[in-house]
Amino acid sequence: MIRLQDITKVYVMGRQELTVLRGVTLNIERGELVAIMGPSGSGKTTLLNLIGCLDKPTSGSYYLEGREVSLLSSGELAQVRAQKVGFVFQTFNLLPRLSALANVELGMRYAGGSDRSRALDALAKVGLSDRANHRPPELSGGEQQRVAIARALVKTPPLILADEPTGNLDSRSGEEIISVLTSLHAEQGITLIMITHDANIAHHCQRIIHLKDGEVVSEETI
Amino acid sequence: MKKDQLKKWLEPLETAWVGVATHKLRSSLTILGIVIGVGAVITLMSIGRGAEAQILTNIQSMGSNLVTIRPGAFTFGGVRGGTSETLTMEDAEAILRQVPYISAVAPSYSSNLQLVVGGKNTNSQVSGVTTDYMSINNMKIASGTLFSEQDYQRGTKVAVLGSSVAETLFGNANPIGQQMRMGTIIVHVIGVLESKGGTFNSPDDAILIPLTAMQQAVAQPLTPQGGRIVSNITLTVSDQSQTQNVIDDITSLLRSRHRLGPGADDDFRIMSTEEIASTLSQTMGTLTLLLGAIAAISLLVGGIGVMNIMLVSVLERTREIGIRKALGARERDIWIQFLIEAAFLTFAGGIIGIICGWVVSKIIDSIGVMTTLVTPDIVILAVSVSICIGLFFGFYPAWNASRLNPIEALRAE
Numbered sequence: 001m002i003r004l005q006d007i008t009k010v011y012v013m014g015r016q017e018l019t020v021l022r023g024v025t026l027n028i029e030r031g032e033l034v035a036i037m038g039p040s041g042s043g044k045t046t047l048l049n050l051i052g053c054l055d056k057p058t059s060g061s062y063y064l065e066g067r068e069v070s071l072l073s074s075g076e077l078a079q080v081r082a083q084k085v086g087f088v089f090q091t092f093n094l095l096p097r098l099s100a101l102a103n104v105e106l107g108m109r110y111a112g113g114s115d116r117s118r119a120l121d122a123l124a125k126v127g128l129s130d131r132a133n134h135r136p137p138e139l140s141g142g143e144q145q146r147v148a149i150a151r152a153l154v155k156t157p158p159l160i161l162a163d164e165p166t167g168n169l170d171s172r173s174g175e176e177i178i179s180v181l182t183s184l185h186a187e188q189g190i191t192l193i194m195i196t197h198d199a200n201i202a203h204h205c206q207r208i209i210h211l212k213d214g215e216v217v218s219e220e221t222i
Numbered sequence: 223m224k225k226d227q228l229k230k231w232l233e234p235l236e237t238a239w240v241g242v243a244t245h246k247l248r249s250s251l252t253i254l255g256i257v258i259g260v261g262a263v264i265t266l267m268s269i270g271r272g273a274e275a276q277i278l279t280n281i282q283s284m285g286s287n288l289v290t291i292r293p294g295a296f297t298f299g300g301v302r303g304g305t306s307e308t309l310t311m312e313d314a315e316a317i318l319r320q321v322p323y324i325s326a327v328a329p330s331y332s333s334n335l336q337l338v339v340g341g342k343n344t345n346s347q348v349s350g351v352t353t354d355y356m357s358i359n360n361m362k363i364a365s366g367t368l369f370s371e372q373d374y375q376r377g378t379k380v381a382v383l384g385s386s387v388a389e390t391l392f393g394n395a396n397p398i399g400q401q402m403r404m405g406t407i408i409v410h411v412i413g414v415l416e417s418k419g420g421t422f423n424s425p426d427d428a429i430l431i432p433l434t435a436m437q438q439a440v441a442q443p444l445t446p447q448g449g450r451i452v453s454n455i456t457l458t459v460s461d462q463s464q465t466q467n468v469i470d471d472i473t474s475l476l477r478s479r480h481r482l483g484p485g486a487d488d489d490f491r492i493m494s495t496e497e498i499a500s501t502l503s504q505t506m507g508t509l510t511l512l513l514g515a516i517a518a519i520s521l522l523v524g525g526i527g528v529m530n531i532m533l534v535s536v537l538e539r540t541r542e543i544g545i546r547k548a549l550g551a552r553e554r555d556i557w558i559q560f561l562i563e564a565a566f567l568t569f570a571g572g573i574i575g576i577i578c579g580w581v582v583s584k585i586i587d588s589i590g591v592m593t594t595l596v597t598p599d600i601v602i603l604a605v606s607v608s609i610c611i612g613l614f615f616g617f618y619p620a621w622n623a624s625r626l627n628p629i630e631a632l633r634a635e
Contacts, residue, residue: 054628054629055629078551078555080550081548081550093632106549109549110546
């Protein structure tokens with residue numbers, strides 16, 4: 001499903017060039033549950049952003065479902081994001097003025113339009129039916145992250161990307177989130193890629209990719 | 223399918239509404255700027271339009287088939303050339319005799335005279351006129367009588383006053399039958415004219431006496447050829463469609479009577495009421511536009527306010543824009559969202575501004591300071607300008623928002 005070939009990413013900051021990824025080659029099959037681990041600054045988030053079409057590689061090619069996406073325009077990339085990718089962020093990134101339900105509906109907004117009943121279904125799947133009309137500030141961290149997951153899965157994308165989804169949560173909420181994510185993966189066959197620092201969480205996954213200084217240093221299959 | 227289409231249009235509107243509604247105070251202040259701008263445009267332009275309409279009614283009340291001949295060449299710079307004493311009684315008589323389609327001719331001779339009423343001493347313009355003068359100028363008597371053909375023939379020393387002159391000279395006392403000294407003669411007031419209002423050539427300020435009586439008060443000057451000089455000649459055209467022919471005929475008659483060579487400029491100026499009306503309404507139209515332009519400055523300032531708020535709003539919602547982009551919003555989606563917000567602010571301001579401007583201009587009208595007239599074209603102009611301003615000043619912030627890099631936007635606090 002995902003095929004990265006010799007991907008590099010160089011950021012230019014003033015006169016300095018910062019090479020974040022140096023020739024990453026990676027294949028991820030449909031329905032896989034993959035963890036990406038590595039020390040900070042190793043390029044994990046950059047890699048996830050590239051996979052999620054939020055950014056373009058400096059060189060190399062990226063095939064998503066057989067389609068070369070590294071050459072697409074920003075508008076076409078936006079459409080790929082809208083149709084194919086659900087993001088779950090460490091900091092939740094919900095809109096604080098909107099209710100949980102409206103936040104979930106926003107997940108469908110650019111993928112063909114909102115549908116209230118589907119949004120309610122998605123909230124039910126993460127166990128938050130009774131919180132639909134609460135705003136994010138009225139919810140606990142774990143609940144906010146579940147709203148974010150509902151927002152990512154409401155448009156039933158083939159791919160969900162999670163950047164340290166438990167990083168801002170206490171361990172109990174973190175476990176809840178991981179069990180929600182893994183059960184979604186198990187039930188719906190969604191391809192799930194998640195960045196984590198936590199080896200215990202990584203061991204819930206089928207494969208762990210270790211990144212260091214912008215290169216894949218090792219892969220382990222569990 | 224139809225429902226989906228509708229949704230596609232409604233969702234950006236809803237998003238924009240949420241954006242506006244979450245910052246109530248800020249949005250209302252921004253709207254207020256536009257309200258003041260649009261309101262000012264409508265109020266000031268309605269004052270201009272009101273004045274325009276009033277002047278046209280005044281002219282109409284003067285009589286629409288009127289032609290006035292004044293002495294002196296007139297150039298459009300406003301400078302009069304040549305001698306100003308070229309029209310004579312004999313000219314007036316010749317015009318009545320020789321030019322067709324003229325129903326009446328009224329020469330008049332005006333002079334500044336010292337008036338003494340009781341103990342009061344003033345200076346005022348007195349016009350010596352013929353009996354036709356009153357009917358030609360649509361003047362109606364309010365109390366007393368007009369002077370008769372007999373009074374005119376005999377040079378009876380009687381006067382008819384305009385309503386405001388009567389009030390100035392005699393206060394609340396009834397002026398009919400009163401005496402007043404006018405230069406060297408003493409006249410009796412026999413009538414007061416109906417008030418017509420207006421400021422342009424208003425009959426309310428007139429003091430009229432028979433031209434024959436005038437000749438006793440002041441020596442009417444003569445031309446070298448012995449003609450009795452008049453200040454102007456007013457006449458009515460019996461068939462309005464012939465006005466231009468009448469003007470042409472009078473021109474050639476006067477040119478030959480005044481012995482003007484082929485290359486010489488006219489030493490008189492002929493104007494019809496229609497011509498005066500069109501000149502004045504043109505002038506007033508310019509005035510209305512000028513007033514509108516002054517008010518438009520405040521509309522411009524309001525527009526800059528919208529732009530300012532939109533820039534702040536984009537900055538403040540950088541993270542929201544990042545989230546929307548991550549969810550698949552294209553640049554166009556973001557762009558439209560912020561543009562609709564700006565358009566919404568200015569449109570709301572425009573609507574409220576129309577109401578405020580209309581109310582203010584009605585108040586001005588009803589307390590009698592000025593006549594105002596709100597016409598549909600003013601309203602359409604104000605609203606379309608306000609929406610254009612919203613789109614124009616909303617464009618840059620919206621474009622800025624759409625160009626944000628989603629990764630950086632997501633990192634923003």
